[in-house]
Amino acid sequence: MSGFDETLLDDADETVRVRFVVNGRKVACEVAPRETLVDCLRNALELTGTHAGCEMGACGACLVQLDGRAVHSCLMFAVQADGAKINTIEGLTESGVIADLQAEFHHRNALQCGFCTPGMLVNAHELLSQIARPSRDEIRDALSGNYCRCTGYEAIVDAIDAVAKARKESGGGT
Template identity: 85%
Template structure:
């Protein structure tokens, strides 16, 4: 007796076509339903700045922005991101939106081996897009999902704090007129 499969059931050996907008570019991939987003990014799209660390969502090495929010790409199936707008560390670097963070991380030696740095930068970028001038405690809280084995975090917090201060100084203060 043959089993008739429902049209929404996918066989284990089948692949599914997914489409994303990654770093401003529309892409399509064929993925197995069990492929994680981090695997798709690294293996199919060669966006290797997103790292597969613990593969349990605890280290933050796999962070990407999905619709502007940081998500663990190791905990998400690629099919779950179908149709989404995704930004990786490569896209944020190329656009220059984290150039000041990268420069300050470098200046303050806030990176060692570099494995965790992309995730740290994603977390810092998300924090600074939500809070103009976060406290050092808020910075530490934002980094609590990122694990680094090489640093003591102090230089990382210093770098993010310095960038927050520079951005605040560069933007017009609330209630004041902009210079003409």
């Protein structure tokens, strides 16, 4: 009945093999159970676009898409993601789905140091996939878990607002 093997208790320092699909590619890596997903992505897979900020779910710099939803990669261990589909900022960039958001962030100076930007984009992408034409209040509410220490947020809200409007006008709104 039980799938639990007690010898596991002595193996806390042993690495285990996890497999996931990252940015459309199947990957396997050896991780210690205590290794967070963000560390695994950055260190083992060298996908350093995902940023480790507060490492406690407050700043939003580490957001990735996990099975289609934005999640904090610092708030889960890589072993928990075994079998999942993950898209990082690199994958979203390659696929072109956020190209308009990125261009608008650039155009409106919606970043200065850029540390928060990957998380902002992952979050904005999810927001616009759920609400085609969010109000500025809804945008601000959605961004409430993403810290930016440079811009004062105004330009970020402007950029997302402009993209939502442009997508709607071009009929591409989802």
